[in-house]
Every structure is written in C-alpha cells, then in structure tokens.
Amino acid sequence: MELTPEVAGFSLIILGILLLIGKWIRVFTPLFQNFFIPSSMIAGLLGLLIGPEVLGRLGINLFDSGGLFPEVMVEIWSTLPGLLINVIFASLFLGMTLPSVKKMWEISGPQITFAHFISWGMYVVGITLALLVLTPFFGMNPAAGALLEISFVGGHGTAAGLAGTFEGVGFEEGRHLAVGLATIGVLSVVFLGMGLINWGARKGKTAILENPGEISEEKKRGIIAEENQEDEPAGRKTTRSEFIETLTVHLGYIGVAIAVGYVLLEGIILIEEALWxxxxxxxxxxxxxxxxxxxxxxxxxxxxxxVKYNVVDRGVVNRIQGLALDLLIASAIATLSLAVIGEHFIPFLLMAVTAVAWNLFAFLYIAPKIMTDHWFERAIGDLGQAMGMSAAGLLLIKLADPNTKSPAKEGFSYKQLLLDIFVGGGFVTAASVPLIIAVGAVPSLIVAAIIMTGWLLLGLLYFGKKKKDEA
Incomplete structure (x- = not known):
C-alpha cells in the first residue's frame, strides 16, 4: 500500500476509532476507572497489541507489516507526535491572561521552586546513572542521562516530539526508550498517587475531603450525565458561524503561533551557523x-x-489541545518499538526505578521543608506532573483538595508559566540531548547539579525560613 492522501486520512480515522474503543473499554473496566488510566493510553496499548510489534510477531499478518495495520499506516502514526506536539505547545498560553511575574511568584513560588528542583534533579540522577552504569556497562549513549527528565517531566508529548532530535544526534533508540519511560511514569503516578493520598489521609498529612473510593461512578467512567452537560462544552463562541466558525479562528491562531516559532527557530539556527x-x-x-x-x-x-475584539477563548483552545494530546499519546504508544526496549531492558528498568525513587524522595522529604503551607496538596500536583503529565497533577490536586480550599490549584497553573519555558518540554529539555553530546556528560552534570542545588537552597533558606517564621 502506497502513501496517498486517502491513506493518510484513513490512518487518522482508524486512530480515532482506536480512541473510541479505548474510551468504551475504560467505561466498562473497573480497573482502568479506579486508577484513572487515560483512554488515549488504552487506545495506544490496543494499537500496539494488534499491530506489528505484538500480533505481527506472533505470525498474524493481515498486511505487509504484520498485525492488523499496513506498514504505511504505522509510519504515518509514527510521524504524528512530532507534528502534534507543536499544536500542544502553541496552545499553552493562547487565550490566557498573563499575570505579572510578581503575582505568579507570590502565589506559586514554593511550587515553582519544588518543581524546578525535581526537574533539574532528574538530570543529576539521570546523567550520574549514565556515567556510572549505562555507558560503561551497557554501552549506551551518554545522552541517555537526559531521558529521565524528558520522559517523566516532559511526558509522552515531549518524548515523542524529540524523535527528530534523537535521530539527528545518532541516538535513534532514544525515542522508543523515552516513550516507554513516559508510559511507565503515567502508570506509576496513578498507582502511587492514590496510595499517597490514602496515606496522607490516614497520617493526617492533609485534611482530605474526598477519598478515591467515594468518587462517583460517573466521574470514574469519565462520562457526564445528560442533566449535567453544558450547552457549549467546547468553550464560548466568539465569532458568527455564518462568516467563520469559532473553531476555525482558533486553529488559525495556533497556526500563527507555530509559524512565529518556526521563524524564531530558523533565526537562531542562522545565528548558530554564522557564529559557532x-x-x-x-x-x-x-x-x-x-x-x-x-x-x-x-x-x-x-x-x-x-486587537480590540477578544476572539480567542481559552475553553476552545483547551479542547483543541486535548484532542492533539489524545491523538499524540495514542499514536506514540501504538508505534512503540518493543524490540528496542527489549534490547535495552535492564537499562530501561534502571532508569524507570531511578526516576520513580527520585520523585518519591523529593515528595516525602523535600516538599514538606519547602512548601510554606498546604505542602501535601501543593506537592502532590507537582509529583503528578513530574511522573506523567499536567493532567495527572491536576487530578491528584482535585482528589486531595476537591473544594479548592488551598492555593494548590491556582499555584499549579501559575507555576506552568515559569516551568514549561525551561524544563518539562521547554528549551532546556529540548536542547538537553544535543547539549550533552556537544559539551560532554560531566560538564552537563556539573551545571545541572549547581542549578538543582540553587533551587534547593532557595526553597530551604527562603520558603523554609518563611514557613518557620509564620509558625
């Protein structure tokens, strides 16, 4: 089967059907409901199972590539994450009222500090693991030290979106390892998050108001009852449909943001080529x-x-971003190479265990010393993001503070503005792999350790002291 526009369109349709099947599997599977496994992850795992990596290797070959999907369709899916990640990041700040840095720092300073400490610490423990174990004993590229932050803090979007970067520096297996680690991160956070919330409730760490067992079946299944459905669930209409559809306008502005980003990227590449x-x-x-x-x-x-007229609605932008993220996660997992993970299974396992252990250490021992108030509610959100994605962090905050009585949710939102630009998918994350290869793992480790220590000292000496003074 050749790559044609019809095949490309049909590939998106099949991916949408997989997402729909994943949704209904979740609706009727209590295990997935109780641990809040995203439907997009179920869809991706289903695509992986019935694709060339599992069904194909068992000898069930409906098409040339094995499994139930033709090779060209799998190739199209494998390119989607690199495209969709641009839509997701171009949607981050559109339609938002950007507050002053002073206001963001006043509300979310402890969370900003803690999140940066976790993220830079990921580089420290990751590069250290690469230098001491992964490279000398398993012959892995030293850039593997960046995979922990890319996968756990950045999530599936960043992991899959860096496929071109991995390929460009000769570390092609990095993409599959990163997506696999991101999957481990999301699965880990839903289990650990629920366990920590129950632990916090029993030990008096948080005045929890809603136990996971008390959540309604409707909420677990992810379905909104008809009487609770809104007339405009996708956001507000900002333009008249007879002239231009609101969704079209928002897609256009996202396209403009990506185009501006492209011009900026080409500009700094020209500067790099001219100077160094x-x-x-x-x-x-x-x-x-x-x-x-x-x-x-x-x-x-x-x-x-x-612009006099406000035609960009944050609700519509969120829906577009959510669609792109669902498609990205499903396509990234469905095209995951189990052969690559199997080839590097011990290093993969070591990286996963190290990342989870680091996050738990930071949550249990560092967060209480940095957070000025409501440490559990604030830190559980940062833990969720550092092990999976922002949605997981918001979910855990909602479970720990369902009535929004703490500043955790507001602080989490403001924190994103001063975090995502640098780590968790920002410039540092995107440049980390080529940077480690260009300047070396040891200098990169030293810089990451200095920055991590700086955030730790800021948290302990400023916010920690402020907490003691208030007490």
Whole structure:
C-alpha cells in the first residue's frame, strides 16, 4: 500500500476509532476507572497489541507489516507526535491572561521552586546513572542521562516530539526508550498517587475531603450525565458561524503561533551557523515545539495589546489541545518499538526505578521543608506532573483538595508559566540531548547539579525560613 492522501486520512480515522474503543473499554473496566488510566493510553496499548510489534510477531499478518495495520499506516502514526506536539505547545498560553511575574511568584513560588528542583534533579540522577552504569556497562549513549527528565517531566508529548532530535544526534533508540519511560511514569503516578493520598489521609498529612473510593461512578467512567452537560462544552463562541466558525479562528491562531516559532527557530539556527557551528551544534537539533510556545506568548501579547475584539477563548483552545494530546499519546504508544526496549531492558528498568525513587524522595522529604503551607496538596500536583503529565497533577490536586480550599490549584497553573519555558518540554529539555553530546556528560552534570542545588537552597533558606517564621 502506497502513501496517498486517502491513506493518510484513513490512518487518522482508524486512530480515532482506536480512541473510541479505548474510551468504551475504560467505561466498562473497573480497573482502568479506579486508577484513572487515560483512554488515549488504552487506545495506544490496543494499537500496539494488534499491530506489528505484538500480533505481527506472533505470525498474524493481515498486511505487509504484520498485525492488523499496513506498514504505511504505522509510519504515518509514527510521524504524528512530532507534528502534534507543536499544536500542544502553541496552545499553552493562547487565550490566557498573563499575570505579572510578581503575582505568579507570590502565589506559586514554593511550587515553582519544588518543581524546578525535581526537574533539574532528574538530570543529576539521570546523567550520574549514565556515567556510572549505562555507558560503561551497557554501552549506551551518554545522552541517555537526559531521558529521565524528558520522559517523566516532559511526558509522552515531549518524548515523542524529540524523535527528530534523537535521530539527528545518532541516538535513534532514544525515542522508543523515552516513550516507554513516559508510559511507565503515567502508570506509576496513578498507582502511587492514590496510595499517597490514602496515606496522607490516614497520617493526617492533609485534611482530605474526598477519598478515591467515594468518587462517583460517573466521574470514574469519565462520562457526564445528560442533566449535567453544558450547552457549549467546547468553550464560548466568539465569532458568527455564518462568516467563520469559532473553531476555525482558533486553529488559525495556533497556526500563527507555530509559524512565529518556526521563524524564531530558523533565526537562531542562522545565528548558530554564522557564529559557532564549527565548535558546537545545539540549535540545529532543537525541535520546533519550545519555540511554538514562545510564539504563542508573542501572539497572545499582540492580541491583548493591539486587537480590540477578544476572539480567542481559552475553553476552545483547551479542547483543541486535548484532542492533539489524545491523538499524540495514542499514536506514540501504538508505534512503540518493543524490540528496542527489549534490547535495552535492564537499562530501561534502571532508569524507570531511578526516576520513580527520585520523585518519591523529593515528595516525602523535600516538599514538606519547602512548601510554606498546604505542602501535601501543593506537592502532590507537582509529583503528578513530574511522573506523567499536567493532567495527572491536576487530578491528584482535585482528589486531595476537591473544594479548592488551598492555593494548590491556582499555584499549579501559575507555576506552568515559569516551568514549561525551561524544563518539562521547554528549551532546556529540548536542547538537553544535543547539549550533552556537544559539551560532554560531566560538564552537563556539573551545571545541572549547581542549578538543582540553587533551587534547593532557595526553597530551604527562603520558603523554609518563611514557613518557620509564620509558625
């Protein structure tokens, strides 16, 4: 089967059907409901099972590539994450009222500090693991030290979106290892998160108001009852449909943000080529998505300052972003190479255990010393993001503080503005692999350790002291 526009369109349709099947599997499977496994992950795992990596290897070959899908369809799915991650990052700040840095710091300072400590610590423990174990004993690329932060803090989107970067620096297996680690992270956080919330309730760490066992069946299944459904669930209409559809306008602004990001990326690549490309090569391998995020900030600032009519609604942007994320996660997992993970299984296991252990250590022993108030509610959200994705962090905050009596949720939202630009998918995350290869693992480790220590000292000496003074 050849790659044609019809095949490309049909590939998206099949992916949508997998997502729908994943949704209904979740609706009728209590295990997935109780642990809040996303439907997109179920869809991706289903695609992986009936695709060439599992069904095909068992000799069940409906098409040339094995499994139930033709090879060209799997190839199309494998390219989707690199495209969709740009949509996700270009949607981060569109339609938002950007607060002042002072206000963000006042509300979410402890969470910003703790989240940066976890993220930079991921580089420290990851690169250390690579230097001491992964490279000398398993012959892995030293850039494997960046996989922990890319996968756990960045999540599936970042892991899959860096496929071109991994390929560009000769670390092709990094993409599959990163997506696999991101899957482990999400699965770990739903189990550990529930366990920690129950532990916090029993030990008096948080005044929990809603136990996981008391959540309604409707909420577990992810279905909204008809009487609770809204007339405009996708957001507010901001334009008249007879002239242009609201969704079309929002897609257009997301496209403008990506285009601005592309121009910025090409500009810094030209600067690198003119000044230092013979000595070091970093921006040449930088993906587009962190620049798309900056493009979104520029577009939003322009709209706020110079456009009289507010036609960008945050609710509509969220729906587009959610659609892109669902498609991304499903396609990334469905095209995961189990052969690569199997080939590097022991290093893969070591990286997964190290990342989970680091996050638990930071949550249990560092967060109580940094957070000025409501440490459990604040830190459980950062833990969720550091082991999976922002949605997992918000879910855990909702379970620990269902009536929003703490500043955890507001602080979590503001924290994103001063976190995602740098780590968790930002510039540092995107540049980490080519940077480690260009300057070496040891200098990268030293820099990461200094920055991590700086955030730790800020948390202990400033917020920790502030907490003692208030007590």
């Amino acid at each position: 490309i013979d000595q070091i090569e970093i921006f040449t391998h930088l993906p587009l998505f962190p620049l798309a995020m900056i493009g979104a900030v520029i577009v939003q600032l322009f709209l706020s300052k110079f």
